[in-house]
Amino acid sequence: MHASPPVAPPRPSATATCPTCRWRALCLPAALAGAALDDFESAVAVRLPVPRHARLHAAGAPFGHLYAVLCGEFKTQCAAPAGGMQVTAVAMPGDLLGLDAVAGGRHPGEAVALSDSVVCVLPYPALEAQLAREPALAQRFRLMFGVELARRQHQALWLGSARAPQRLAQLLLDLGQRYAERGGSATAFHLSMSREDIAAFTGLTVESISRLLSAFRRDGLLNVSNRDIVLCDPARLRALAGPPALQPALQPPFPLALPLALPLAATA
């Protein structure tokens, strides 16, 4: 039992295609259909299996492709000032990897598979060409960029202002929500991250994570055995975690009707 969404097929093999992909609605080609979708499919030249613990790309590697997670999970991590690795993101099926390299021309961190995974390789120059041809695709791309940005911002929010228990609660709820979006359970799932990964993501130490999980269990908030976790009291966990990230409206792209009202409240 490895794959995280319990319902997921054990290995949607490297022969999948966008038109039939289970995760298309979450992914970049969500906005496409017909010929445009076929075009996109042929631009996605390669489906690349990445075994657990293998590195999809190194830190500092030149940016050539974006990757769409087809199956499995990834972490991206950067060398932290203090010597360790800071995990900056966790990617699930449908998520895009490599957006943080668009600006710099190289990947700021490395991406490592947390479980046996498959990615779709999107050569960026080819993708850009298609973005220029397909406004709907370009819009979708901006939306996914925006989701990623909002996610990082929210992450910076709680990394900066939340204490240890809030941070862990935030992570667990976020994982659960994302599993739920993918057809799994929001309250019972398998942790693909080790305690060390969780620590590196929350900005805490392994020991703190372990202690917190024990404390949460004592308080009846969750049940955890090895890497299988059940959130028994999501409501209380949410209360503990504080305000959630505001939900990205992934479906409705943009309603074109906005009066140019310019409220300017002075706060003096």
Next chain:
Amino acid sequence: MHASPPVAPPRPSATATCPTCRWRALCLPAALAGAALDDFESAVAVRLPVPRHARLHAAGAPFGHLYAVLCGEFKTQCAAPAGGMQVTAVAMPGDLLGLDAVAGGRHPGEAVALSDSVVCVLPYPALEAQLAREPALAQRFRLMFGVELARRQHQALWLGSARAPQRLAQLLLDLGQRYAERGGSATAFHLSMSREDIAAFTGLTVESISRLLSAFRRDGLLNVSNRDIVLCDPARLRALAGPPALQPALQPPFPLALPLALPLAATA
């Protein structure tokens, strides 16, 4: 003496236009010229003065426009779980405000002017229309999105893994670098943020900031009197701060020549 880059004109009044704008190379229309630039200029319907401490938009406000900072500085802040405000970003001339709202359809936080400022209001629907017509503009937009994403990621990195002195050093160096990019000094500038803002940005308390500034001064790293700061020993400060964010290559968009090499290093 308010404006941050000492060289800047005191008030590039609301009559400026993109073709003559001092910050165009840093801003969205950097890639445009001629008729396309004029088109963009006419889409930027309004230049809006925002007095110090006034709010450009509220938290949770529906997303209608992006804002380009023409003059002055802004902070964006969100309500933190613990009750206070967490400052999530500082925007300077040429920067875009509101990108974090593209995905959610509403602004996750509020934007407040740190000094008397002027913004260019970009109605997002009109901008999207133009992005569809002008691939160069769209590419530039993605680049700025990417810079913002990389910035947040780097921020999350040090918020998660750095101790208090590193965090403050990181902020001061980042501010200096951005002033330098705008024609000011990287080592001597005016802090438009209050100690409270600095604390809310670094995830520390006002008292810690104050103590750290004093300690840095004792160590000969900097000189600070009120809000005027001079970084005396940038090298040592950099060493203290740890690895900097990798520099976004803002000028060269993308070299179109990338072999599809797929290295797959196992880290077992």
Next chain:
DNA sequence: CGTGAACTTGACAGAATTCAAAGTCTGTGG
């Protein structure tokens, strides 16, 4: 010149890390 906000400094308490050790799981090879 006075008032209030912003900033600085000190003493103390609490939170989280560090150091240290024991316990548990996983996968390998017999």
Next chain:
DNA sequence: CCACAGACTTTGAATTCTGTCAAGTTCACG
């Protein structure tokens, strides 16, 4: 199938860092 080695996880002190509380000081503005 079982035993073993190494990695991962848990738990327990002691230490360090940062926040909290409580002054006092300086600065900006009327």
